[in-house]
Amino acid sequence: MDARLRRVNKEIADCKNDKTSHISIDLVDNSPFHLRGSFDGPEGTPYEGGRFEVDIVIPDSYPFQPVKMRFITRVYHPNVSSASGAICLDILKDAWSPVLTLKSTLISLQSLLCSPEPRDPQDAEVAKHYMTSKESFEDTARYWTQIYAGGPGKDGKSAVQKGGVKDEIAMAGLNKAHVDQFEALGFDRSKVIDVLRRMNYRGANIANINDDRVVEELLK
Amino acid sequence: MPFTSVDGDRSLEECISLQQQELEVLDSIYPECIYRGNMNGIVKLEIPVELPETATLIIDGPNDASPAHALSPETVSPQTASISTLPPVLLEILLPASYPFCSPEILSVHATHSWFPFTSALQRKLLEMWQTGEEILYTWLECIRTGEFLDMFELSSAASGERVIRIPHAAPHLLLPLLTAYDKSTQLKTFCQNSYECQICLSSIKGARCILLSCSHVFCRACLENFWKLCIAEGDIGRVGCPDPQCVKALSEANEEEVRRVVTDEEVRRWKWLREKRMVEKDPTVVHCPMSFCQHPVPKAPNVEEGSGWERLRTCPQCSYSFCSYCKRTWHGPHTDCPISVTETFVREYLALPEDSPERAVMERRYGAKNIRRLVERYEEERANERWLEHSTTECPTCNVHVEKSFGCNHMTCAKCREHFCYRCGERLQASNPYVHFSTPGKRCFSKLFDFENIDDEWQPMEGFDAI
Numbered sequence: 001m002d003a004r005l006r007r008v009n010k011e012i013a014d015c016k017n018d019k020t021s022h023i024s025i026d027l028v029d030n031s032p033f034h035l036r037g038s039f040d041g042p043e044g045t046p047y048e049g050g051r052f053e054v055d056i057v058i059p060d061s062y063p064f065q066p067v068k069m070r071f072i073t074r075v076y077h078p079n080v081s082s083a084s085g086a087i088c089l090d091i092l093k094d095a096w097s098p099v100l101t102l103k104s105t106l107i108s109l110q111s112l113l114c115s116p117e118p119r120d121p122q123d124a125e126v127a128k129h130y131m132t133s134k135e136s137f138e139d140t141a142r143y144w145t146q147i148y149a150g151g152p153g154k155d156g157k158s159a160v161q162k163g164g165v166k167d168e169i170a171m172a173g174l175n176k177a178h179v180d181q182f183e184a185l186g187f188d189r190s191k192v193i194d195v196l197r198r199m200n201y202r203g204a205n206i207a208n209i210n211d212d213r214v215v216e217e218l219l220k
Numbered sequence: 221m222p223f224t225s226v227d228g229d230r231s232l233e234e235c236i237s238l239q240q241q242e243l244e245v246l247d248s249i250y251p252e253c254i255y256r257g258n259m260n261g262i263v264k265l266e267i268p269v270e271l272p273e274t275a276t277l278i279i280d281g282p283n284d285a286s287p288a289h290a291l292s293p294e295t296v297s298p299q300t301a302s303i304s305t306l307p308p309v310l311l312e313i314l315l316p317a318s319y320p321f322c323s324p325e326i327l328s329v330h331a332t333h334s335w336f337p338f339t340s341a342l343q344r345k346l347l348e349m350w351q352t353g354e355e356i357l358y359t360w361l362e363c364i365r366t367g368e369f370l371d372m373f374e375l376s377s378a379a380s381g382e383r384v385i386r387i388p389h390a391a392p393h394l395l396l397p398l399l400t401a402y403d404k405s406t407q408l409k410t411f412c413q414n415s416y417e418c419q420i421c422l423s424s425i426k427g428a429r430c431i432l433l434s435c436s437h438v439f440c441r442a443c444l445e446n447f448w449k450l451c452i453a454e455g456d457i458g459r460v461g462c463p464d465p466q467c468v469k470a471l472s473e474a475n476e477e478e479v480r481r482v483v484t485d486e487e488v489r490r491w492k493w494l495r496e497k498r499m500v501e502k503d504p505t506v507v508h509c510p511m512s513f514c515q516h517p518v519p520k521a522p523n524v525e526e527g528s529g530w531e532r533l534r535t536c537p538q539c540s541y542s543f544c545s546y547c548k549r550t551w552h553g554p555h556t557d558c559p560i561s562v563t564e565t566f567v568r569e570y571l572a573l574p575e576d577s578p579e580r581a582v583m584e585r586r587y588g589a590k591n592i593r594r595l596v597e598r599y600e601e602e603r604a605n606e607r608w609l610e611h612s613t614t615e616c617p618t619c620n621v622h623v624e625k626s627f628g629c630n631h632m633t634c635a636k637c638r639e640h641f642c643y644r645c646g647e648r649l650q651a652s653n654p655y656v657h658f659s660t661p662g663k664r665c666f667s668k669l670f671d672f673e674n675i676d677d678e679w680q681p682m683e684g685f686d687a688i
Contacts, residue, residue, distance in 0.1 A: 096468070
C-alpha cells in the first residue's frame with residue numbers, strides 16, 4: 001500500500017471519528033482519490049444554516065502537492081467562482097503544506113466563508129458587489145445559501161416558498177424597482193438582470209451609472 | 221564475627237536487608253546510574269546532570285589573570301552556551317555493614333572533564349545530609365541529577381526567569397566545547413529514543429528515523445525525503461524547507477546540512493545548481509565569466525561600497541578569473557579606467573536607450589547607477605574635448621600633441637618637440653625656411669599665414685586683421 005493511500009485512508013477515518021466538527025468526507029465512486037467533503041456554513045454569516053459540498057480530487061503526489069477542491073454547492077462569495085465553484089485560497093496553491101489535511105483544508109474553506117478577501121477575488125463581479133454594499137451582498141449570499149445550500153433564508157423562511165421558483169433578481173443581488181424600471185422600457189427581463197449585474201448596479205454605485213449607459217449596454 | 225548487633229537491637233541482618241532494598245529500588249529507577257559489581261560494600265553512582273529546563277552556562281576564567289593570560293583574551297573572557305545537560309558526576313561510595321545506622325563513606329567524587337571544581341566540598345556537603353537511620357543514596361542521586369547541588373554552591377541563579385549557571389574554570393575555552401558537545405550528544409540520544417508523530421504520514425515514528433529541523437519541527441525521514449525529492453525533481457526549490465504551514469508561509473528554506481541529511485548526493489547537487497540559477501536570475505549584479513570555457517555566473521562581491529571602483533570587480537568562483545565587469549578584461553584595479561573604446565561602446569549603448577527605460581534600469585542595477593552616471597559624464601566631457609580639439613587645435617605631426625593657437629601667425633613651433641608645422645593644415649614645415657609653405661603660389665596655404673580659421677572652415681575676414 002503506498003503512502004498516499006495510507007494517508008488518505010487515515011484522514012477519512014479520522015474525519016469519521018470526529019463528531020464535533022460536523023465535517024464529513026465520503027467516497028464519490030470506488031476510488032479513495034475522488035471524494036466529496038461537506039461542512040456547515042459558519043455561524044453569524046450569510047452562509048449559516050447551509051450545508052456546503054466540495055468536490056475533492058487527490059493528486060498523484062499528494063500530500064506533497066495540494067489537494068484539488070471545488071465547491072459543488074453554488075456559493076455567493078468573492079473568492080469562489082459563482083459559476084464553476086473554483087476556489088481562490090492560498091493554501092490550495094503556493095501556501096500548501098504537506099502537513100495540511102483534508103479536514104484542516106475544509107475547515108480553512110469554512111473560515112474563508114467567514115472572512116472574504118475581496119482584494120484577491122475569484123469572482124470579480126461578486127467582489128465588486130461586496131465592496132459596493134456589504135449589506136446587499138449579504139442578502140444575496142443568504143438567498144443563495146437558501147436556494148442552493150438548504151439555508152433558512154431571511155427571517156427563517158423556507159427555501160421553497162414560491163413553489164421552487166427562484167427569484168432571479170434576488171439571485172443577482174439587484175433591486176426589483178431597478179429591474180422593473182428598465183424592463184418597462186421594453187427590454188427583456190433576463191437581459192436587464194444580466195446587464196445590471198455586470199454593471200454592479202447596486203447601492204452607492206448607482207449614482208455613478210448613467211441611465212443612458214445602461215440602455216446602451218442593453219442595446220448591445 | 222566479633223559483633224552481632226549494632227546500635228542496641230539493630231541486627232546486622234536488618235542492615236543488610238535495608239541496604240539490599242535501597243540498592244534494588246535505585247537500580248529499578250536509574251539502572252544506568254548505579255554499579256555495584258562484586259565490590260564489597262562499594263557502590264558507584266554515575267549521575268548525569270539533567271537540568272529541568274535549558275539554562276545559560278557561563279564559564280568564568282581565573283580572576284587573577286596573569287599578564288600572560290591577559291594577552292590572549294579568549295582564555296580569560298567568560299565563555300557562554302545554552303545547555304540542558306551536564307556530564308555525569310561519579311560518586312564512589314562505601315557502605316559499611318551497619319549502614320544506614322552508621323554513616324556511609326564517600327571514597328571519591330569526580331566530574332567528567334573535571335567540569336565541577338568543588339568536588340571535596342561536595343563530598344562534605346553530601347555527608348552532612350545524612351542522618352542516622354536514613355537511606356541517603358536516592359537523595360544524593362536526585363540532588364545531583366536535577367542540578368540542585370549547583371544551588372548549594374551558589375553556582376546557579378535565576379535571572380529574569382531564565383536559569384544561569386556559572387562555573388569557574390582555569391581554561392574556559394577548553395572546557396566549553398567539551399560541555400556543549402556532551403549536551404548535544406545527550407540531546408541527540410534522547411531525541412533518538414523518543415517517538416514523534418510525523419504530521420505527513422500521520423504515524424508515530426521513532427526519533428532515530430526522524431529529522432529535527434532547525435525550526436525545531438520534527439518529521440520522519442521518509443516523508444521529508446519524498447517531499448524534497450519531488451520538489452528538487454520539479455525544480456521547485458522554494459519548497460525545499462520545513463513542511464509546517466507556518467514555515468511554508470514564512471517561505472523558510474532548508475539549509476544545506478538538512479538537505480544533505482535527507483536526499484542523495486546527486487539531488488543535493490541539483491538543488492545547489494538550481495539555487496545558484498535562481499540567485500543568478502534574481503541578482504541583477506551578476507555577469508557571466510568572460511572566459512569562453514567557463515561562462516560561470518559571477519555576482520558582485522558583498523560589502524562593496526556603492527560607487528567605488530571596486531563595484532566593477534568580479535572574481536569567478538569557478539575558474540578564479542578576476543575581471544572588470546565593464547570591459548570584461550583582467551582586473552585593472554579600482555582606479556584605472558577601462559580602455560576607452562570599450563567604455564565608449566558601453567556608454568553609447570546606454571545613451572542610445574530611452575531615458576527611464578527598463579533596459580537602462582537593468583544596466584544601472586548591474587553596473588551601479590553612480591558608476592554609469594560618472595562614465596556618461598566623463599564620456600560627454602571626452603566628446604566635448606574631442607570636438608574642441610578637432611575644432612580649435614592642431615596636432616603636432618611629430619609628437620601628436622594638440623596645440624591651440626591664441627594669437628599670431630600660422631607658423632607653429634611645437635613647444636614639446638620643437639617641430640615646425642602649419643597650424644592651418646598641420647603639415648610639417650622646413651625648419652630653415654618655414655614660410656615657403658605660405659608664400660608659394662599654388663600651395664593650399666598660400667598667403668594664409670595669418671588665417672585664424674581652420675582649413676575646413678569658410679574664410680571670414682576679421683576686423684583689424686589687416687593691422688596685424
